[in-house]
Amino acid sequence: MPELPEVELVAQALDRLVASRKIIAAELLRERLAPETAPEDFAAMLQNARINRIKRRGKHILFDLDNDKTLIAHLRMSGRFMLLPLERDLPKYAHAVFYFADETRLVFQDQRHFGLMKIVETADLNETKEIKKLAPEPFSDEFNPKYFRAVLKTSKRSLKEFLLDQTKVCGLGNIYASEALFLARVNPQIAADKLSKKKADELFEKIREVLRESIAHGSTLNVNPENIDGSYYGGGYTLGWRVYDREKEPCAECQSEIARLKQAGRSTYFCPQCQK
Numbered sequence: 001m002p003e004l005p006e007v008e009l010v011a012q013a014l015d016r017l018v019a020s021r022k023i024i025a026a027e028l029l030r031e032r033l034a035p036e037t038a039p040e041d042f043a044a045m046l047q048n049a050r051i052n053r054i055k056r057r058g059k060h061i062l063f064d065l066d067n068d069k070t071l072i073a074h075l076r077m078s079g080r081f082m083l084l085p086l087e088r089d090l091p092k093y094a095h096a097v098f099y100f101a102d103e104t105r106l107v108f109q110d111q112r113h114f115g116l117m118k119i120v121e122t123a124d125l126n127e128t129k130e131i132k133k134l135a136p137e138p139f140s141d142e143f144n145p146k147y148f149r150a151v152l153k154t155s156k157r158s159l160k161e162f163l164l165d166q167t168k169v170c171g172l173g174n175i176y177a178s179e180a181l182f183l184a185r186v187n188p189q190i191a192a193d194k195l196s197k198k199k200a201d202e203l204f205e206k207i208r209e210v211l212r213e214s215i216a217h218g219s220t221l222n223v224n225p226e227n228i229d230g231s232y233y234g235g236g237y238t239l240g241w242r243v244y245d246r247e248k249e250p251c252a253e254c255q256s257e258i259a260r261l262k263q264a265g266r267s268t269y270f271c272p273q274c275q276k
Contacts, residue, residue: 001077004138004171005214007059010081013223014061014106015054017083021100022050023065030095033110034117045069045119046098058134058170062125070125072118073108079115082107083225135170138211143170148204152192159195160188160263163207172207175244176214178269180206182243187275188268189261243269 002010026046028039037045049065056062063071073079082091086103096108096117108115120128135151136142151169155162163169163177172180181188183206186199195203242252246269247260256273 001173002059002075003173003176004056004059005176005211005218007061007075007171008056008215009218009221010075010228011054011056011061012219013228014081017225017228018100018106019051019053021102022048023098024048024101025099027097027099028095028117029097030110030113032113033095033108033115034119037117037119042096042119046071057131057137058166059173060130064122068122070120070122072116072120072125072128072130074116074130076110076112076114076116078112079108079110081228082109083228133167135166135168138169138171138208145201145204149197149200152195152200155192157192158189158263159186159192159203160266160268162192164264164266169207171211174266174268175241176207176210178244179210179242182270182275183209185274188263188270243271245269 023046026043028034028037028042031039034042045067046065046069049067049069052064052066054061054063059074061073061075063073065071083104083106084091086099086105090097090107091109093109093111093113094107095110095113095115098106100106108117118128118130125131136147148169152162155165155168157165159181160177163172163180164174178188180203184199184203186195186203243258246258249258250256251258251271251274254271254273256271258269259272261268261270
């Protein structure tokens with residue numbers, strides 16, 4: 001599943017490609033993609049709406065429209081956007097299509113069928129359940145060491161599980177949680193409320209560091225408009241992880257073998273020596 005850096009990069013790419021364009025027609029091909037909106041209402045609410053800008057909140061992509069509505073999109077496991085010419089056949093698993101006047105169309109494809117879309121009034125966006133529950137953005141003033149230390153004290157879950165909770169820390173997933181814990185030299189199995197002030201502050205800084213690093217790396221990649229998301233993940237995105245997906249490989253710091261364990265059904269990668 002894409003995490004904050006990948007979603008940020010996709011939102012930036014979409015903003016460059018389709019911001020200021022008018023949606024002359026829209027089709028919802030798979031009703032469960034937008035379960036709260038009937039296909040005919042989906043089409044009516046988006047028809048002739050101009051895209052002001054595209055941004056991100058957490059792992060959600062937000063299409064800000066000039067009709068005072070916002071289209072929320074969540075990629076989940078395999079959702080991806082593709083800007084295709086009109087003459088091109090729709091790809092398999094195309095679940096929504098947005099048509100533009102220049103005879104191109106933005107297609108949302110989702111092989112695993114977990115993606116989600118929702119249209120809301122822009123004025124009510126921050127009160128929408130998907131957005132309201134999210135923790136502060138990692139690069140915002142609200143996400144600061146004081147906030148982080150306080151929210152750590154509210155949870156007895158393991159640190160790794162805690163970092164995946166979007167209501168506590170926004171945007172982290174399996175990859176960047178493991179990477180941040182390694183850089184902070186923190187054992188992923190420690191209870192969140194037991195982390196010392198010093199280590200909490202170190203982990204706070206490393207969370208921001210790994211996210212910035214990944215966004216900066218992705219910003220250097222070329223974007224294929226016909227496979228926007230694939231430019232950043234799913235084969236197109238490559239970055240040398242320190243511990244993630246490196247089970248039994250040597251740690252770059254101490255040469256110990258990287259270990260893997262299961263936490264809440266997810267794999268956690270760490271160095272037993274560096275993260276005692």
